[in-house]
Amino acid sequence: MTMDFRLGEGSDALRDEARRFLDEQLTDDLREQMHRTGVHHDWDFHKARVESGMLAPGWPVEYGGQGRDALEVLAMAEEFQTAGAPTYGGSTTLMVANVIRHMGTEEQKRLIVPQALSGEIIIVLGFTEPEAGSDVAAAQARAVRDGDEWVINGQKMFTTNAQEADYVFLLTRTNPEVAKHKGLTTFLVPLRQPGVEIQPVFTVSGERTNLTFYSDVRVDDSLRIGEVDGGWEVMTVGLTFERSLPQGGDSRRLLRAMERWALTSVDDAGRPKSEDADVRARLGRAAAEIEVSTLLARRCAWVQNSGTLPGVEGSMAKLFATEALTRQSADFMDMLGPDGIRADGDPAAVAHGIAEYLYRFALGTTTYGGTSEIQRNIIAQRGLGLPRA
Numbered sequence: 001m002t003m004d005f006r007l008g009e010g011s012d013a014l015r016d017e018a019r020r021f022l023d024e025q026l027t028d029d030l031r032e033q034m035h036r037t038g039v040h041h042d043w044d045f046h047k048a049r050v051e052s053g054m055l056a057p058g059w060p061v062e063y064g065g066q067g068r069d070a071l072e073v074l075a076m077a078e079e080f081q082t083a084g085a086p087t088y089g090g091s092t093t094l095m096v097a098n099v100i101r102h103m104g105t106e107e108q109k110r111l112i113v114p115q116a117l118s119g120e121i122i123i124v125l126g127f128t129e130p131e132a133g134s135d136v137a138a139a140q141a142r143a144v145r146d147g148d149e150w151v152i153n154g155q156k157m158f159t160t161n162a163q164e165a166d167y168v169f170l171l172t173r174t175n176p177e178v179a180k181h182k183g184l185t186t187f188l189v190p191l192r193q194p195g196v197e198i199q200p201v202f203t204v205s206g207e208r209t210n211l212t213f214y215s216d217v218r219v220d221d222s223l224r225i226g227e228v229d230g231g232w233e234v235m236t237v238g239l240t241f242e243r244s245l246p247q248g249g250d251s252r253r254l255l256r257a258m259e260r261w262a263l264t265s266v267d268d269a270g271r272p273k274s275e276d277a278d279v280r281a282r283l284g285r286a287a288a289e290i291e292v293s294t295l296l297a298r299r300c301a302w303v304q305n306s307g308t309l310p311g312v313e314g315s316m317a318k319l320f321a322t323e324a325l326t327r328q329s330a331d332f333m334d335m336l337g338p339d340g341i342r343a344d345g346d347p348a349a350v351a352h353g354i355a356e357y358l359y360r361f362a363l364g365t366t367t368y369g370g371t372s373e374i375q376r377n378i379i380a381q382r383g384l385g386l387p388r389a
Contacts, residue, residue: 005295011075014057014068018079021052026085034086035344038208041089041122041161050119054080055090063101064117070301074246078294081249089122089161095241096123096169096188103226103234112167112188121166123188125242126156126212127235136171136235137180141214143172143187150174150187150224152217159212162198165191168212169238175229184231186238188223189214205361240309242369247321248293250365251328254358255286257351258332282335286328293321312383319375322365329359 006012025048034040049055058073059065080087097116100108115121132138141154152172159168167188175183191198195217198210226234262274262283273279296317300310310317332355333340342349343356366372380386 005298007071007075007298010068011072014072015075015079017052018054018076021048021054022079022083022085026083030086031084035206038202038206039161039164040086040207041164042086043164045086046090046122047119049087049090050117055119056094056117059117063113070304071298074298074301077246078249078252078297081246082252084249084253089124089164091245092125092161092169093121093123095238095245096125096167098241099169099234099238100188100225102237105222107222108188108225122161122164123167123169124159124161124165124191125238126159126168126170126189128157129155130157130211137184137232139171139173139184141170141172142176143174143185143219145174145221146218148221149218150221152187152189152214152219154214156212156214157201158209159198160207160209162191162210162212163200163208167191169225170214171231171235174231178229181232183229184235185228186225186231186234187219188225189217189219190223193217203364205357205364207361207364237309239369240311240314245318246297247317248290248297248324250358250361251286251290251293251321251325254325254328254332254354255283255290257354258283258286258335261336261350279335282331286324286331289320289324289328293317293324296320312379315370315375315378316383318369319372319379322362322368323372325358325365326362329355329362333359 025045030042030045033042046055053066054076056064057066057068057076058070059067061067093116097113100112104112112121116123127136127139129139129141131140141152141156143150143152150172152170154172156168156170162168168191170187170189172185172187173183174185177183195215197213197215199213201209201211203209262279263272265273267273267276296313300313300317303310303313336350336355339348339350340355342353344353346353349356370378377389381388
């Protein structure tokens, strides 16, 4: 009996379409723009995804999608992620649209979802606060009801792409008198209005994110997602979607670059680096880890195809892939020696300094969607049935 890990002909066809799209749209100029600005969203690229059907092919046809299954979508997403394409704005938008699709009102589905899938708007995430970190339930941004509106005051951290966005999916505290998980409510807050202030913050990898401040910002109750004080349930669904996104693309891109270096470089004696036992061991270790990351992501897609959300499975995939990238980037920096610290822009940098860049970038990935510690707790509690930490 043989075990077939291939994704199928439909996935292969969509993967080929994705490669052709990327060859045309992901230009050197766009890559340079992302590197220079730290912004990984581009409206022209985003609109081109819509026009080519590459934004939301897995959505039902009645919403404007193609009705493709999760394994087909995964094949496309693997290509976009491995290429380093600017997809983050689209990913957060579709994540929130999915939350609305599952938990929103009919009015929200009619108003927001078509705009999201047509590329007219992007939606960013407003979960983390400077004093709360990954403990999103400790949010203190207040929303107080005033008739048919809510008045919001507070601040959020890591609101990436807020300077480009139309809405922020905002977690607020609406009841300070109950347990912290029970007094939260989520809103879709328009960002282009008085009282919203956006301040750029640049991470150690050069990526632009933002601090966002909300001063007496008003939002209509029709843009509340879920029940009043029911935000934790909404957040759980949202974070499940975020954690189940494909992982491992950065690792694949890094390994390919290091393989090219090993095949085209020689040591002081003129021997190819690819013949060095230490180099081969590092490449092999990374290749094995990438295979695990790939299979964990594909299990998430299989769970989605079965009609359920990949909760624990998503945490496992996210945890392994981001920690593997952290190990691999450090390992390859060590393998390259002094050349490893040469950054993009240095003519002597190896593969445009990809190892140096991902060494700085990798640690941040272990915090997105919940830190590694939170993922381990989820796996222990919900997967293994162990007591709450």
